[in-house]
Amino acid sequence: MKKNPAITAQTRQNLTDAFWQLYSSKPIGKITIKEITAKAGYNRSTFYEYFTDVYDVLEQLENSLISKLQEVPMQQLSSSGDPFPLEALIRLYSEHRQYLTILLGDHGDPAFQRRIKASIKPLMKETLVVQGAKDGFELDYTLEYALSAMIGILSYRFNQENAPSIEDLTSLLGELSSEGVIGKLMGLRE
Amino acid sequence: MKKNPAITAQTRQNLTDAFWQLYSSKPIGKITIKEITAKAGYNRSTFYEYFTDVYDVLEQLENSLISKLQEVPMQQLSSSGDPFPLEALIRLYSEHRQYLTILLGDHGDPAFQRRIKASIKPLMKETLVVQGAKDGFELDYTLEYALSAMIGILSYRFNQENAPSIEDLTSLLGELSSEGVIGKLMGLRE
C-alpha cells in the first residue's frame, strides 16, 4: 500500500498549526508534546510519527518558510537599478508578516534571523557583483549591516501599537540608505 | 542566624556558571535542572532555593548584564560631538563579548536583543534631543535602525572565523554611518 499523502499532510499540518498557536504565545522550551497533540486532537504517540521532538516542528516550519522566501526575491532583488531593494524587502516581510513577527519576536528563534540573512545575502551579492561591485569583506559586511537594520526595523514596526505608515517608513529607510545614520541625525537638528 | 551572603552568593554563582556552560552549547529548552546541579555539584533540590526554573537563571543573568551595560555608556555615549557613538558601542560589545556572543547568537535570547536596544536607546535619544534633535518617529526609528545594524554586525564579526580587524570594521561602519548603505554600495563599483 502506498502512503496516502493527503491524510498525512493534513495531520502534519494540524500538528504544526497547534504548535504554532502555542509558539505564538510562549517560548518553545515550555511547550509540551501533550499540549500540541491535545490541541490538535490526536494521541500523543501520533506526534512521533511526524516529528522527533518539539524543536523538529519549528525546524520543518522554518525550512518551508525559507523556501517560500527564496522563490520571490530572485527577480525582484535584481530588477531595479537600485543597489538596495528596499521596497521588495518590505513587501516580502509584509506578505509573511504573520510568521515573521513571531519568529523574529521576543520568543522567536535567533537562528532563524541568521538563516534569513544567509539565504538572501548571496542573491543580493551576486546581483551587485554582476553590476561591478568588488566582492570582499566590505560588500559582505555592508549587506550584513543593511539586512540587520532592515530586519530590526521591520520587526520593530510590526510589533508596535501606533506604528508609522508604510509610506513614512519607506521614505525614512530610503533616506537612511542614501544619507546614512549620521546624515539623518544631523538633519534632525534644527 | 542571619543569612550568610558569601555562601549563598557562591552557590548562586556556581549554579549560574554551570547553567552558562550548558547554555553556551545548546538551547535553553534542552537544559534540565538535573544537568545544572550535577555540573555544579549540588543536589537538585538546592536549585529551587535560588531559582524557580531554568528560565529564571537566564533572566537573572540578563538583568545583571543589562545593569552592567547601563553603567558604562552614560558618559561615553554623550561625550563626543559625534551624533552616533560608534567606537563606544564597539568597545562595549568587546568588553562583554563572552556573554553577548552567546545571548545574541544562534540559541540565544531574542528578547535580550530588544532589551539591550531599549536600555541604550533612551540614553542616546536624550543626548541627541539636548543637542537639538527633534524627538519623534524619525529619531526613534533611526536609532532602532542604527542599533539593529550595530548589533547585527558585531554579532556577525565576533562569531566569524577569519574576521576583519576591529580597525577595518570601525572604518567601514564609519563610512556606512555617514554615506549610507547605498553610498557605500555605489562606491564599491569600479
Add this chain to the structure above:
DNA sequence: TTAAATCATACGACATATTGTCGGATAAAT
C-alpha cells in the same frame, strides 16, 4: 462485483526521566 489480504495511520500502555515540594540532616553562629 465481491471478498480477502495488506498496509498506512493512529492509538494504548509501558518504562524511564524530569519536575516541584515536602520534611529533615548537618554544620556554623550565638
Add this chain to the structure above:
DNA sequence: ATTTATCCGACAATATGTCGTATGATTTAA
C-alpha cells in the same frame, strides 16, 4: 546547648520516547 541557614533525600505528579496493536481504507484475486 540552641538556633537556624544551607543543603539534601524522598515523594507524587507530569512528560518523554518506544513498543505492539486495533482500525479502516486500498489493493488484489476470485
